[in-house]
Amino acid sequence: MTYGLLMNLLDMVVMIGIYSIAAISLNLEYGFTGLSNFGKVAFFMVGAYTYAILAQAGVNFGVCMVASAVSAAAFGFLVSLPALRLREDYLAIVTLTSGEILRTIIQNQGIGGGYNGISITQIFHFQTLMAIRLANIGLAFAFLGICFIFSQLVANSPYGRIMRAIREDQTAAQSYGKNIQRYKSQVFIMGSAIAGIGGALFAQYSAHIEPGSFLPFLTFTIWMMVMLGGPGNNLGVILGAAVVQIFQKSAAILKDYVHLPVDPINVQYILFGILIILVLFYRPSGLLKESPVKPPKLKEPVNV
Amino acid sequence: MSKIDPMILRVRDVVKNYGGLCAVAGASLDIPRRTTIALVGPNGCGKTSLLKTIFGLQRADEGSIYFEGESIDELQPNEVFDRGIVHAFQFPRLFNQMSVLDNMLIAARGNRGDRFAGSLFSRKKWREQEETMLQKATDTLKLMDLTRLTNEPAGSLSGGQKKLLEISRAIMAEPKLLLLDEPAAGVNPVLAKKIFEKIEMFRHGGMSLLIIEHRMELVMEFANWVYVMDRGKIVLEGRPAEVAASPLFYEIYIGGEPGGTDICVS
Numbered sequence: 001m002t003y004g005l006l007m008n009l010l011d012m013v014v015m016i017g018i019y020s021i022a023a024i025s026l027n028l029e030y031g032f033t034g035l036s037n038f039g040k041v042a043f044f045m046v047g048a049y050t051y052a053i054l055a056q057a058g059v060n061f062g063v064c065m066v067a068s069a070v071s072a073a074a075f076g077f078l079v080s081l082p083a084l085r086l087r088e089d090y091l092a093i094v095t096l097t098s099g100e101i102l103r104t105i106i107q108n109q110g111i112g113g114g115y116n117g118i119s120i121t122q123i124f125h126f127q128t129l130m131a132i133r134l135a136n137i138g139l140a141f142a143f144l145g146i147c148f149i150f151s152q153l154v155a156n157s158p159y160g161r162i163m164r165a166i167r168e169d170q171t172a173a174q175s176y177g178k179n180i181q182r183y184k185s186q187v188f189i190m191g192s193a194i195a196g197i198g199g200a201l202f203a204q205y206s207a208h209i210e211p212g213s214f215l216p217f218l219t220f221t222i223w224m225m226v227m228l229g230g231p232g233n234n235l236g237v238i239l240g241a242a243v244v245q246i247f248q249k250s251a252a253i254l255k256d257y258v259h260l261p262v263d264p265i266n267v268q269y270i271l272f273g274i275l276i277i278l279v280l281f282y283r284p285s286g287l288l289k290e291s292p293v294k295p296p297k298l299k300e301p302v303n304v
Numbered sequence: 305m306s307k308i309d310p311m312i313l314r315v316r317d318v319v320k321n322y323g324g325l326c327a328v329a330g331a332s333l334d335i336p337r338r339t340t341i342a343l344v345g346p347n348g349c350g351k352t353s354l355l356k357t358i359f360g361l362q363r364a365d366e367g368s369i370y371f372e373g374e375s376i377d378e379l380q381p382n383e384v385f386d387r388g389i390v391h392a393f394q395f396p397r398l399f400n401q402m403s404v405l406d407n408m409l410i411a412a413r414g415n416r417g418d419r420f421a422g423s424l425f426s427r428k429k430w431r432e433q434e435e436t437m438l439q440k441a442t443d444t445l446k447l448m449d450l451t452r453l454t455n456e457p458a459g460s461l462s463g464g465q466k467k468l469l470e471i472s473r474a475i476m477a478e479p480k481l482l483l484l485d486e487p488a489a490g491v492n493p494v495l496a497k498k499i500f501e502k503i504e505m506f507r508h509g510g511m512s513l514l515i516i517e518h519r520m521e522l523v524m525e526f527a528n529w530v531y532v533m534d535r536g537k538i539v540l541e542g543r544p545a546e547v548a549a550s551p552l553f554y555e556i557y558i559g560g561e562p563g564g565t566d567i568c569v570s
């Protein structure tokens with residue numbers, strides 16, 4: 001294996017970690033609660049820019065991370081105020097446009113370097129690229145671990161049961177005393193905070209971000225990870241993130257090593273389309289099925 | 305009205321319009337504590353509309369509703385639920401991808417783990433609570449002959465079983481007042497009678513009931529008082545036997561005479 005290929009592979013693993021965090025965030029919203037957030041990239045972007053601007057000002061890493069999560073959560077709360085009161089299809093539209101609006105504002109108002117973006121000093125200053133990439137893998141997966149455990153705890157609690165109930169039938173959930181507006185708002189805030197963490201890690205790793213790094217295609221990619229991996233299953237969406245990322249990156253890597261009559265990137269889009277159709281046909285619930293909320297242990301076994 | 309209202313529910317001149325259609329045209333009724341009240345009337349006369357309005361699923365255009373002496377006109381369904389009213393839908397609205405057991409546990413009140421902070425930081429407490437709730441859920445499911453299906457997804461149940469689960473779930477919520485919309489519809493007559501007997505058992509625990517029901521033999525046996533609705537208005541009320549003997553009842557209900565066709569008044 002050549003050094004270049006190895007570096008590409010390590011880069012892919014870092015990105016799997018970061019995308020998995022974004023996928024877990026969408027899974028809380030869509031997979032468990034049924035909230036169609038088509039503006040995931042906006043919350044990712046808020047985290048990334050918060051991190052970049054603060055890091056640039058010399059603020060310490062831990063504070064930058066917390067601030068990124070908090071600012072993305074605050075943005076999520078703001079968007080949730082009008083969006084969650086509307087019908088479900090409007091939520092999709094409001095979230096989709098919020099991402100585009102935010103990107104346009106950053107671009108045209110010169111925030112964070114405007115069109116040219118902003119460069120960030122990385123936190124790892126090792127001699128070799130390999131050491132830096134390995135350290136970034138450790139960092140991304142440490143945060144992924146935290147987000148995963150958090151998400152699992154929430155999803156497998158009575159709170160998570162209510163999230164699923166809202167997804168299944170929100171009128172029925174409301175009829176059983178659940179303040180659905182409050183739950184949806186909270187889930188949106190949680191999901192946004194986690195997306196913000198992903199965005200911050202992305203900024204830290206990329207060392208440079210610009211409005212063009214946050215196109216709606218990123219939202220689409222995260223959705224594919226969730227749909228492919230299995231909505232409502234946190235391990236599933238990580239698997240989905242890995243599969244999608246391997247797919248995307250290997251096409252890019254292939255481009256440098258093999259000479260095909262067509263651009264592998266285009267082949268990738270075609271294969272991707274086919275993959276999605278196959279999954280929807282044969283495994284509509286994704287690669288891994290949703291795991292039920294674990295019921296407490298019975299004192300006496302249920303007579304079957 | 306004071307807290308010691310002998311009526312658990314008072315409905316006063318409620319009007320509900322859907323666009324130009326007047327579904328409930330000024331209906332009033334009272335439900336004394338610990339009684340079973342039946343609401344009968346031909347299809348489309350506005351029974352379901354009235355029930356949904358009481359529960360806050362839709363707003364009344366006019367009139368007022370008092371529960372335990374307090375107005376509940378402006379409340380959302382979740383707030384009405386918190387006061388102690390539970391509503392079982394005419395067409396079951398279950399959480400289909402969730403297990404029968406999860407459908408039951410959702411209905412339990414006061415779970416600390418229902419709140420975000422509680423779900424993370426009071427794990428020991430809610431685990432204890434869920435044990436008690438689980439016991440209650442399994443007991444109720446057993447009573448309704450659903451034990452075998454405890455871990456099945458609710459969406460896989462048959463129509464009758466869904467109806468049973470809808471009622472079990474409502475009972476799980478320990479209502480002070482239970483609103484049941486045609487609990488016996490779509491289930492066979494033997495099971496229908498069983499459902500009513502079981503509900504009756506729970507009433508002895510102190511619950512009040514407002515039941516929409518078409519089968520007069522069940523109304524005769526289980527209701528303490530009957531309201532008859534026609535074209536959005538309450539047109540007749542009385543003891544079951546009185547109502548059943550009333551010519552007006554036959555006129556509006558089946559457009560026929562006492563002793564006619566499929567209504568059993570034995």
Ligand SMILES: Nc1ncnc2c1ncn2[C@@H]1O[C@H](COP(=O)(O)OP(=O)(O)O)[C@@H](O)[C@H]1O
Pocket residue numbers: 322325327345346347348349350351352353354
């Ligand atoms: N959501 C609604 N929108 C418009 N019309 C409705 C709605 N719900 C019920 N109706 C109409 O209101 C009338 C009363 O319906 P409903 O209360 O369901 O009657 P019942 O339960 O007595 O059979 C019917 O004519 C029905 O078509």
Ligand SMILES: [Mg+2]
Pocket residue numbers: 351352353394485
């Ligand atoms: Mg009806």
